[in-house]
Structures are given as C-alpha cells and as structure tokens.
Amino acid sequence: MKRITVILLFSLVFIGVFAQIERVEPAFWWVGMKNPNLQLLIHGNGISNYAVQTNKEGVRIIKVNKVTNPNYLFINLFIDPQASPGKFNLTFSPARGKPFSCPYELKVRRNGSAGRQGFTSSDVVYLLMPDRFANGDTTNDNVASQPDRANRALDYGRHGGDIKGIIDHLDYIKELGATAIWATPLLENNHTKYTYHGYAISDYYKIDPRFGSNDDYCKMVETAHEKGIKVIMDMVSNHCGIGHWWMKDLPTDDWIHRWDTFTRSNYKMSTIVDIHAAAVDKKQFLDGWFDTSMPDMNQQNPFFWRYFIQNSIWWIEYANLDGIRMDTYPYNDRDAMAQWAKEITDEYADFNIVGETWSSNPVDVAFWQKDAVNPVHYNSQLPTVMDFTLYDALSNCFNERQEHSYNGLMKLYNAIAYDYLYANPDNLFIFAENHDTQRFNNIIKGDLATFKLAMSFLMTTRGIPQIYYGTEIGMTGDKSKGDGDIRRDFPGGWAGDANNAFTKAGRTSVQNDCFDFLSKLLNWRKGKEVIHTGKLTHFIPEKDVYVYFRYNDNEKIMVVLNNTITDQTIPTGRFAECIGKSTAGIDAMTGTRYSIANALLIPKKTALILELE
Numbered sequence: 182m183k184r185i186t187v188i189l190l191f192s193l194v195f196i197g198v199f200a201q202i203e204r205v206e207p208a209f210w211w212v213g214m215k216n217p218n219l220q221l222l223i224h225g226n227g228i229s230n231y232a233v234q235t236n237k238e239g240v241r242i243i244k245v246n247k248v249t250n251p252n253y254l255f256i257n258l259f260i261d262p263q264a265s266p267g268k269f270n271l272t273f274s275p276a277r278g279k280p281f282s283c284p285y286e287l288k289v290r291r292n293g294s295a296g297r298q299g300f301t302s303s304d305v306v307y308l309l310m311p312d313r314f315a316n317g318d319t320t321n322d323n324v325a326s327q328p329d330r331a332n333r334a335l336d337y338g339r340h341g342g343d344i345k346g347i348i349d350h351l352d353y354i355k356e357l358g359a360t361a362i363w364a365t366p367l368l369e370n371n372h373t374k375y376t377y378h379g380y381a382i383s384d385y386y387k388i389d390p391r392f393g394s395n396d397d398y399c400k401m402v403e404t405a406h407e408k409g410i411k412v413i414m415d416m417v418s419n420h421c422g423i424g425h426w427w428m429k430d431l432p433t434d435d436w437i438h439r440w441d442t443f444t445r446s447n448y449k450m451s452t453i454v455d456i457h458a459a460a461v462d463k464k465q466f467l468d469g470w471f472d473t474s475m476p477d478m479n480q481q482n483p484f485f486w487r488y489f490i491q492n493s494i495w496w497i498e499y500a501n502l503d504g505i506r507m508d509t510y511p512y513n514d515r516d517a518m519a520q521w522a523k524e525i526t527d528e529y530a531d532f533n534i535v536g537e538t539w540s541s542n543p544v545d546v547a548f549w550q551k552d553a554v555n556p557v558h559y560n561s562q563l564p565t566v567m568d569f570t571l572y573d574a575l576s577n578c579f580n581e582r583q584e585h586s587y588n589g590l591m592k593l594y595n596a597i598a599y600d601y602l603y604a605n606p607d608n609l610f611i612f613a614e615n616h617d618t619q620r621f622n623n624i625i626k627g628d629l630a631t632f633k634l635a636m637s638f639l640m641t642t643r644g645i646p647q648i649y650y651g652t653e654i655g656m657t658g659d660k661s662k663g664d665g666d667i668r669r670d671f672p673g674g675w676a677g678d679a680n681n682a683f684t685k686a687g688r689t690s691v692q693n694d695c696f697d698f699l700s701k702l703l704n705w706r707k708g709k710e711v712i713h714t715g716k717l718t719h720f721i722p723e724k725d726v727y728v729y730f731r732y733n734d735n736e737k738i739m740v741v742l743n744n745t746i747t748d749q750t751i752p753t754g755r756f757a758e759c760i761g762k763s764t765a766g767i768d769a770m771t772g773t774r775y776s777i778a779n780a781l782l783i784p785k786k787t788a789l790i791l792e793l794e
Contacts (some may be wrong), residue, residue: 325716412504
C-alpha cells in the first residue's frame, strides 16, 4: 500500500500579510466518493476575515460558513464525480492586502466501495488493548509532546505497548484462529494521566505517537490483511479528551455540552426509551460528561457532526478498514447516530459497525439494531449491537446448577430465546469478557473444564464471537481492584518478562491447555458455514444439560453442554426433529464417534460438538 503522510500543521507567511492556517481537516479527500459534498474545517488566527476561492475544475465552493469564533471557517465543497485527482489551491483573500494560497489534494480511491467486506458471523474478533499487549518499539514509550509518561509499575499508567507490538504478533493471532482484530482506540490522548486506554481522544486525525504514526497504523492494517485478518477501529463520538486541541479554542459555544458546574452523566440508558422519563434525567444521561477528562460532544451541532461523519469515512478509506466499533453508542443523540451509520453504510455497502449497547435488558439492546421494530419507529441504521444479555448469562451460568427455570444453563437458553426482538440475531456481538468487565477466568476460578464449556458455546451459537486478549491463555484479573487489573500486560510482550505466552515453549502447561483447545476450536470454526449462518434450534435444558443444533441444507451440528459434575446419559428421541435419520456424530474437538441412535452418554463438565453423519 502506498504510504501517505498526513500534514496536520502548516503555516504560510507572505510579504505584507501575515496569515497562519494551523489546521485543515480533513487534510485530503478522494475523488469518486458517493457523497460529492465535503466540509473543510479551517483553523487559524482571524481566518474568518478572509474570502475563499478555488479555480480547480470540478471543485466548487458551495458556501463559506463563519461561526462565533473568528478563528474558524467551515467550507462546503462540491466535488464533481468526474473531477480529476491532484493538488489544487484554496485562495484566501483579506479585505485589504495580498491573498495567499493553501494547497489541498484529492486522491484516487483505493478500489471504490467494491471489495470491502466487513466483519461478519464468519469471523472471530480478537479484542486487544494496545498499551497492554506488546511493546515492539521502546523508543516511543515516552514522547516529549505527551505529558503522561510510561510507568509499568502503575496499573493506570502507560506500559509501552504499541502498533509495532501488534504487528510483531499478528502470526500469533492467526495461529490462534482469530480472523479480526479490534484494538481499543489508538488516536492521540494528550492528557496528564490515565491515557493508556485511549478513550479521551485529543486529535481525531492522528495516531498517538506513543503507539506509532498514521503510517504505522496503515502498515498494521495492510499486514493484517495479508494474513487474512480484518481490522476494526474503535471510535468515540460521545466525548473527546479534555486535552483535545480545540478545547483551547472552541469553534462555537455549543460545540460541547456545557453546564454551570461539572455534571456527570447519570448513565441511565433506560431514559432514552422510557416514555415516562423526566426531561431533566434524559438530558443528564445524554449531555452529562462521561468523566472530568471527557467533555461531552454535541452531535446536534451541524458543523461538528459533519466533521465527525467525515472523520469516520476518512479513516475507512485511508487505512482500508473492515469495521468500526463505536463506544458508548446510546449516550449520543440517536438521530445523529442514525445519520452517521447510514452515511457510512451508503458509502460502503458491505461494511459493518458494532455499537456498544451496554444493557442487561434485551429490549433495550434490540432497540439499537438496524430495522428493529419499536413503538417510536426509530431505525438506528446500526448493523450490529453488543449482546450484553448473553454476556450476563455467560458470567454466572456455569457456576450455578439448574434448580429452577432461571438459573444454570437455563440462563443461556433464556438469553437466546429473546432473539425474536432482534432484526438480525446473526449480527449480535457475543462475548464472555471485554476490557470493561470482570475477567471470565477469574469468575470460573481458572477451571479448565468450565472454560472449554463456555468457549464451545460461544463459538457455536449464533452471532459474532469476540474474545479478549489473554482469554486464550486463561488470564485472570479482578475488576473490584480497578480496571488496571483486568487490563494486565500480556506475558511475553515486554523484554525480560518471566514467561512468553506468545510461544508454545514459553507458555505454562495451563496456558497451553487453554490455548491449544481454543485454537483448535477457532480454526475448526473458520470453515463451518453452518455455524456462521446456519439455523439454530435449541431445547430446554434438563438436569443442566443444554442441547442445540446448527444446520443448513448441507450440514448439521449437534452441540451438547453438560454443566454437571456427573456423567449423564440422555435419551435422544426428544431431539428427533433435528436429528432426523442420523445415528451418529463425530466430535469436532476429539474425533471421537458417538452413537445418538437412542441415547447419548456425555461426560461430566463436557461439551460435545457433533458433526452428524
């Protein structure tokens, strides 16, 4: 891929006239986009006092917008679909004095919108936190322009993981069998502390220099693609970081949500769908700040929202992305988010976006998926939502026994039973843990049998499975000790680590047991269309044994989960509608042949994934 250097800061000085343009964003664009309109943000001292012209054929200035801050202009351009790529000038003319020119460039699109297949239910997504994954380049651990310094002794400090560390271990991710990467935000976070997580962005167009450069990010995507791995970018529209460059010189008074005194969001997502919710509560949920370091953005400001939509499309086109994960989705203005999602999917028809929809209530989660039926007739245009209902079930069902209709493996059954609420159950993001939750192996106390049960379910039910870095080696962490404990460094990612879990020789026996099982399961799943898109029929668990089937016209898989501490023999006549004429199946994980003619013996705390003959 051709390397592109993004120019983010430049100034122009002319004889008799001093004019400084500090930023032009986006720094460049492309010809042939489906939407021919482009908004340029121009920031510079007193720039609103200048008239703007261009003589580029096929590029027309529709409107030059002045705002309350004279240091900004928002220029609306129309780019004819037949316009030729190349550099041209925007000419800025003062009322008196000499004009000056600012260069701009239209580039050739990589391959249009064709050939860009987003992540799907055929994928397994590997979530990693770059600062805690691997330190591939120690020279960027500290950067003069960023005040938060590396300190591995602090669980909230920067530890030094970076983009090169990810690139260096793409083969490890491929060996594991994951087919997509979701990295928590890599954009600049210019603040004094707690910047390692990446969610307080201070420049939407710049990779944090402690992770690498924009070129490094493009190289990571390119290298991942060469290895058959997709890349999902984590984005944040609800808030920016307090250290964002525009916080020192806001374009408009309503660029962010302002309060007389600091007001935190009440985090009550139900206010968005509650027909009885008080306006004051809804406003605090939507407009309250996520934290003191995270100003809440105003998606109803048309200039900001056009800026953010274009920023998302810019990264897709520039870095050749395969998907977006949008943070804190319901905290944004919902109509603005629907516009954002629609413009992206209009530009890239097969692209996928997943929104963080953190609610235990499946009704609330389903509300946010595209084409969902709801009484307010709202369509989010968001293809994929995160199934926190299933996450809650996974969090404790294996530590319980089925004594009632609501515990043990009945929790999994009940979670799946809510699928009638979703417009597309196959497009649900499913997981046992992520960077904000309790570590799953901490919940199950490192029990390998339970680990295998849970992963077998996660990889064979409907949806898009996501695992968290370290899941595959049994990493633990206790959220009650703080987020840093569930975001520990991956062993072997730093020189001098006691063990290197990136290699078989460097892993402990327990780590190898976890890795070997999950790797085999993920690599088996890769070629199983019946798991990706097949129909699902499940049977009410009895005695904490859960049986379900995945099937299409060509293949049939029978999954049996025994969550008890005793071997069980289950009559198979009850499953006749799915078994059909099959009398035996081969376990995908062991190769053992099991008879299912009349009954099936399933060992204690075991999952069988039977490919029916």
